[in-house]
Amino acid sequence: MTIESLINFAIQLLGAVAASFLAYRSFQKRRIQLGAEPTLPQYFIRRSTYWSGIVLYCTLMAGLFCLLTWQWLPLEPLVTLIVSHLRAGELVNLLYGLDGNKLLPLIAAGIMLFFVGWENPFNPLLILRDSIHDAFAIPTKAVEVYNALIKSRLSAADDKIKAQIADRLLVQSIDAGDFDKSGATVEYKWAHNSLLFDQIQHYADQSSYRRLFSEPSLKWGEICISYNAMSEKVNIWKEAEPHYTKTVNLLKDLDKLTGLLCRLLAAAVVFGSPSENDMWATVKKLGGNVHEARLKHTYKYVLIFAAATAFGVILGREVSVALHNVFLFPDTPLPHFSYTTLRWIAYSIAIYVLPISLVFVLRSIAFRHQQEPAENYYGFYMAMMFVGFIVSTTISTFILELTFYHRDDFNFLDSFLDHARWGIMPALISGFVAYRMDVPASEAEALSKTVISATLRFLAWGGIAVIFMLYATDDLAIEKLNLRFTLVGTAFFVTGLLGAAARFKTASD
Numbered sequence: 001m002t003i004e005s006l007i008n009f010a011i012q013l014l015g016a017v018a019a020s021f022l023a024y025r026s027f028q029k030r031r032i033q034l035g036a037e038p039t040l041p042q043y044f045i046r047r048s049t050y051w052s053g054i055v056l057y058c059t060l061m062a063g064l065f066c067l068l069t070w071q072w073l074p075l076e077p078l079v080t081l082i083v084s085h086l087r088a089g090e091l092v093n094l095l096y097g098l099d100g101n102k103l104l105p106l107i108a109a110g111i112m113l114f115f116v117g118w119e120n121p122f123n124p125l126l127i128l129r130d131s132i133h134d135a136f137a138i139p140t141k142a143v144e145v146y147n148a149l150i151k152s153r154l155s156a157a158d159d160k161i162k163a164q165i166a167d168r169l170l171v172q173s174i175d176a177g178d179f180d181k182s183g184a185t186v187e188y189k190w191a192h193n194s195l196l197f198d199q200i201q202h203y204a205d206q207s208s209y210r211r212l213f214s215e216p217s218l219k220w221g222e223i224c225i226s227y228n229a230m231s232e233k234v235n236i237w238k239e240a241e242p243h244y245t246k247t248v249n250l251l252k253d254l255d256k257l258t259g260l261l262c263r264l265l266a267a268a269v270v271f272g273s274p275s276e277n278d279m280w281a282t283v284k285k286l287g288g289n290v291h292e293a294r295l296k297h298t299y300k301y302v303l304i305f306a307a308a309t310a311f312g313v314i315l316g317r318e319v320s321v322a323l324h325n326v327f328l329f330p331d332t333p334l335p336h337f338s339y340t341t342l343r344w345i346a347y348s349i350a351i352y353v354l355p356i357s358l359v360f361v362l363r364s365i366a367f368r369h370q371q372e373p374a375e376n377y378y379g380f381y382m383a384m385m386f387v388g389f390i391v392s393t394t395i396s397t398f399i400l401e402l403t404f405y406h407r408d409d410f411n412f413l414d415s416f417l418d419h420a421r422w423g424i425m426p427a428l429i430s431g432f433v434a435y436r437m438d439v440p441a442s443e444a445e446a447l448s449k450t451v452i453s454a455t456l457r458f459l460a461w462g463g464i465a466v467i468f469m470l471y472a473t474d475d476l477a478i479e480k481l482n483l484r485f486t487l488v489g490t491a492f493f494v495t496g497l498l499g500a501a502a503r504f505k506t507a508s509d
Contacts, residue, residue: 008079057129074105179191189255189258193261309352334482354391356433363380366380391426421472462492470488
């Protein structure tokens, strides 16, 4: 190995180490927001998971630096130039040789190191960091638990837990009726805080949670001081005459304490729960909204819908072809098992299953930001219908224009409006799937009832598909009557099977 190669390797190694160090510091800087308080995420997830994200990001930054300085804009010509001129003592010629082509790789390497540590929302490397951080470090479960605890109702909490609260109070500032009062009252907020503090104390008494409670950012010491002081304030407030300003200030203090308590308790619940079912059982015990319609293994449902779509295309087309050849036009039979079936399957999965997959994703996001629990969310169902219509129509526009019409004067807006008819059924199915997610099936449901319900959904949605497909294919020429018949028949089976397959179970089943 020559001295030039050795120096070049050493520079790349030092640069990769610098990039990794800057990436590590950048990754550690990012915090999540639980309520009004910034929170370090490593205390809400397993340490191994968090460090896996750090290692991945640091490795990517080091690899990107090496790739930049070795392959894309190599530093070797600059190193060779400097070493050769220094060895010959030709410093003046060295300055003349430092042109733009030689200095550009060095400038690019410096800019990249700057970007690794630059905290700016427009920094592309920061966007990559945030994506990896979200995948490995953002404690989704902690955020969900925090929101559930903030919105919990004490009337749903265990009576045994309520009975334990009075024993921990320095001053008896809670009455039995406080647990059932309005959520906007001082009495209820204080009872809520007392319930949360009692549960946190249960975790604090265990030595295995010592690292969690010693973390300064979680403010356990400040919480204890504030809680004991708040007990005196609430007791004085109850005994004094009603005063508007004092009540408003006390409510603000109680809300701030609630946020700190829920943040710490969310960390303890997630950290100390061996499984997701145990975690949500703890939240439910505290009166938290557990979202009974939370689904698990959603990928299985997506696969079921994809299989139903593919089977519906195969069955629908073959049945339609058989009816066409036997009853309608026996003199001009259509071919069975045509290669066209595979194209129809790909097209149907794209316009039906992709919007349904987006429904799963958007529903999960909507539940995390939900403010008030409800049995049905009709605004969300309508939004999913709109999303399904936009996505399916856009896909239909590109697929049909590129593979069927081959128009030279392609205009997306005009084509989108022309193909909007093909997005109606996927939109309706998307809204129906979103609705069915909030109507979970019971394990105790009899098999006969399940079969009957699925059959009725199949017939109902198949009939709706026939109506809309007759409208959508109304402009087909008379010589393409066989195509119209096959399209309508296939849509009957595809949509009917998707409707029949829309049966969900919850995570609590």
